[in-house]
Amino acid sequence: xxxxxxxxxxxxxxxxxxxxxxxxxxxxxxxxxxxxxxxxxxxxxxxxxxxxxxxxxxxxxxxxxxxxxxxxxxxxxxxxxxxxxxxxxxxxxxxxxxxxxxxxxxxxxxxxxxxxxxxxxxxxxxxxxxxxxxxxxxxxxxxxxxxxxxxxxxxxxxxxxxxxxxxxxxxxxxxxxxxxxxxxxxxxxxxxxxxxxxxxxxxxxxxxxxxxxxxxxxxxxxxxxxxxxxxxxxxxxxxxxxxxxxxxxxxxxxxxxxxxxxxxxxxxxxxxxxxxxxxxxxxxxxxxxxxxxxxxxxxxxxxxxxxxxxxxxxxxxxxxxxxxxxxxxxxxxxxxxxxxxxxxx
Numbered sequence: 001x002x003x004x005x006x007x008x009x010x011x012x013x014x015x016x017x018x019x020x021x022x023x024x025x026x027x028x029x030x031x032x033x034x035x036x037x038x039x040x041x042x043x044x045x046x047x048x049x050x051x052x053x054x055x056x057x058x059x060x061x062x063x064x065x066x067x068x069x070x071x072x073x074x075x076x077x078x079x080x081x082x083x084x085x086x087x088x089x090x091x092x093x094x095x096x097x098x099x100x101x102x103x104x105x106x107x108x109x110x111x112x113x114x115x116x117x118x119x120x121x122x123x124x125x126x127x128x129x130x131x132x133x134x135x136x137x138x139x140x141x142x143x144x145x146x147x148x149x150x151x152x153x154x155x156x157x158x159x160x161x162x163x164x165x166x167x168x169x170x171x172x173x174x175x176x177x178x179x180x181x182x183x184x185x186x187x188x189x190x191x192x193x194x195x196x197x198x199x200x201x202x203x204x205x206x207x208x209x210x211x212x213x214x215x216x217x218x219x220x221x222x223x224x225x226x227x228x229x230x231x232x233x234x235x236x237x238x239x240x241x242x243x244x245x246x247x248x249x250x251x252x253x254x255x256x257x258x259x260x261x262x263x264x265x266x267x268x269x270x271x272x273x274x275x276x277x278x279x280x281x282x283x284x285x286x287x288x289x290x291x292x293x294x295x296x297x298x299x300x301x302x303x304x305x306x307x308x309x310x311x312x313x314x315x316x317x318x319x320x321x322x323x324x325x326x327x328x329x330x331x332x333x334x335x336x337x338x339x340x341x342x343x344x345x
Contacts, residue, residue, distance in 0.1 A: 002213060002226025004053040005041050009222060012036035021222020024072070024079065032069035032080050035097055037090075041216065041224045050223070060220025062086060063093040072221065090220035140335045140342065145305035145313065147330050150277035152302075152323065156284055157295035160268040167259045175260035185255035194244040207235040268292065277328055281320060305334070305341070315341045 008018045011026040012034065021039060025032050042048055050056055059073035065088065067081040076085050088096075169185065171177055215227040271284035281301075286294060301323035306312045313336065317323040326332070335343040 002228040004050040004056050005044055005224040006048045007039045007041035007222055007224050009033055009037050009039050034068045039222055056223050060090040063088045140337050142335055143307045144331055145307055145334050147326050147328050148304050148306050150303040152281045153274040154283055154299045156271045156297050158268045159265040159293050159295045161263055161291040162266050163261050163263050165261055169255055171258050171260050175262045177258050177260045179259040181257050182254045183257045184252040186253045187250050189248040190251045192247050192249045195247055196242055197245045198240050198242050201241050202236055202238050204234045204236050206232040208233050313341050
């Protein structure tokens with residue numbers, strides 16, 4: 001049980017402030033405390049902590065419904081008008097008074113206007129304008145183009161069969177082993193032993209408990225009671241403990257590594273040919289040696305065309321057949337996007 005704190009109240013009739021909770025009547029105007037009374041208190045100090053708490057009642061004042069004054073719980077009749085005691089306590093009186101005030105405010109106050117909804121139309125218009133501008137700048141356009149130049153390029157790679165020396169942990173098909181050795185293939189960690197170590201350890205423990213004030217209970221009679229809670233007080237102690245630390249060593253793992261010769265086709269050179277529409281495309285003539293062969297072939301067919309303003313566009317054909325459909329000076333209609341020809345009609 002906590003200490004008893006004497007509180008204060010203010011007189012609603014004459015405005016006197018800070019009247020001690022022990023007084024039922026205002027020392028300025030003589031009016032008893034009534035329906036508008038609210039008890040409050042300062043932090044505990046030498047002046048407001050009650051020395052003999054057993055002399056203070058833990059029961060709330062009761063409210064006289066005839067003269068609206070508050071009376072101590074021990075009184076059987078109202079000390080202001082002599083009316084018999086009623087069952088309404090200080091807290092019930094305050095709760096009823098609060099409900100009446102809330103109801104009156106709800107009736108008197110008009111409903112709060114709804115905040116105006118922000119229109120999203122300006123934002124939508126900005127987005128639509130941005131989309132329209134982007135579409136305008138990137139929209140496909142049609143134009144008549146004239147072929148200005150035509151180019152082709154062909155390439156053939158030549159591969160040579162060579163005997164290579166390689167090594168590995170296995171031998172591929174066709175490999176001819178000429179040596180093999182036991183070599184380190186990988187490493188692993190292996191537990192070797194344990195060593196006894198010491199370390200400093202900190203431990204928190206409960207030393208004792210203390211009553212801590214966590215709030216104040218309004219007794220409803222001008223006094224307040226501290227609400228206490230028993231809370232643990234911790235201390236830290238240190239001690240040395242021993243432990244076994246595992247010690248690992250790095251151990252190599254050996255494997256058989258093979259050294260072998262193997263015949264492989266490898267890139268040797270590239271033979272290129274290129275030209276314009278003045279010369280039919282052709283492949284380079286290959287003079288292959290006994291240990292050589294033809295590798296991959298690649299070809300590319302392009303032409304450059306210009307519009308009526310002289311702006312040029314490059315186009316890569318799907319193959320020789322499409323490329324041969326065009327001649328220098330021929331015109332065609334195309335769909336353009338930026339600097340690219342995306343479709344030819």
